[in-house]
Amino acid sequence: MAERGRPRGFDEEEVLDVAMRLFWEHGFDGTSMSELTEAMGINRRSIYAAFGNKEALFTAALDRYRAGPAAYVAKSLTLPTAREVAESFLRGSVEAFTSSDFPHGCMSVQSALTCSDAASAVRYDLAARRMAAVDAFRERFDRAQADGDLPVDVDTRALASYIVALSNGFSVQANSGVGLEALTRTVEFALSTWPSA
Numbered sequence: 001m002a003e004r005g006r007p008r009g010f011d012e013e014e015v016l017d018v019a020m021r022l023f024w025e026h027g028f029d030g031t032s033m034s035e036l037t038e039a040m041g042i043n044r045r046s047i048y049a050a051f052g053n054k055e056a057l058f059t060a061a062l063d064r065y066r067a068g069p070a071a072y073v074a075k076s077l078t079l080p081t082a083r084e085v086a087e088s089f090l091r092g093s094v095e096a097f098t099s100s101d102f103p104h105g106c107m108s109v110q111s112a113l114t115c116s117d118a119a120s121a122v123r124y125d126l127a128a129r130r131m132a133a134v135d136a137f138r139e140r141f142d143r144a145q146a147d148g149d150l151p152v153d154v155d156t157r158a159l160a161s162y163i164v165a166l167s168n169g170f171s172v173q174a175n176s177g178v179g180l181e182a183l184t185r186t187v188e189f190a191l192s193t194w195p196s197a
Contacts, residue, residue, distance in 0.1 A: 012050060013064075015040040020061040020068075024107040027114035028058050028122045055122055058111075062129075065107045069096055077136060082144035083194050085137070086163050090190065093167040094183040097174035105175035109168050130168075134160045154195050166190055 018040045022031045033054060037044050051057040066073070072092030079085045097105050108126050115123040137160035144150045150159075170183050 010040075010042050010046070015042060015050075016060055016064050019057055020064050020107065021103065023058055023061050023111060024065065024103045024105075027111045028054075028119050029114055029116050055119075058122060059125065062108060062111075069099075069102055070106070072096060073133065077140050082141050082150050083191070085140055085144075086194065087187075087191055089137075089163060090166060090170075090187045091184070093170050094174075094180060094187055097171050098178075098180040098183065104177075106168070106171035109171040110175060113172070130164065134164050136160075137163060151195050159195075163190075 019036055022035060022039055026035075033044060033047070036054075036057070037047065040047065042050075047057060051060050072095075073089060076085050076088035076092060079088055093106070096102070103110075108129060112123065112126040112130075115126065117123075134157070138157045141150060141154070141156035141159055145152060145154065145156060150156070166186070170186070173183060
């Protein structure tokens with residue numbers, strides 16, 4: 001909604017991309033409103049009018065991240081077999097986290113690692129999103145199990161938690177400088193232990 005009925009003097013998607021990169025690189029706590037206004041090229045009042053407070057801007061940036069650089073997650077859940085789902089998700093994680101086009105690692109994981117008690121609402125939201133990812137993979141693996149694609153004795157929640165934990169670990173490693181080749185070897189090892197139907 002534009003301020004006082006006037007059209008905005010900025011492209012909302014462009015400035016949201018800038019905010020996303022800043023939060024991705026520095027986390028919620030590590031990114032100040034002054035840094036946001038300078039990088040986005042708009043004043044604090046315009047940020048509040050367009051997005052709300054800093055937490056709301058972070059949430060909008062995180063949603064943009066999930067729809068853009070992290071879109072591989074939702075795409076992987078649509079694949080025909082459980083193994084393809086896991087492989088696409090893990091390889092997509094490694095490729096996204098080591099890409100030269102974006103900051104290394106996962107925006108939500110990196111932000112969670114640096115989130116203080118003062119930003120408890122953001123920390124809880126990030127935790128809820130991680131649990132929602134585990135639930136989404138568990139539901140997909142439950143369907144695979146019902147279809148005979150996974151053995152009946154596989155703990156689908158544990159399997160879902162395992163691949164999400166691997167991805168989270170890849171984020172930390174990529175942020176520390178571990179590259180595509182090394183992380184891909186870990187993906188291949190993980191897939192070599194995949195339960196066969």
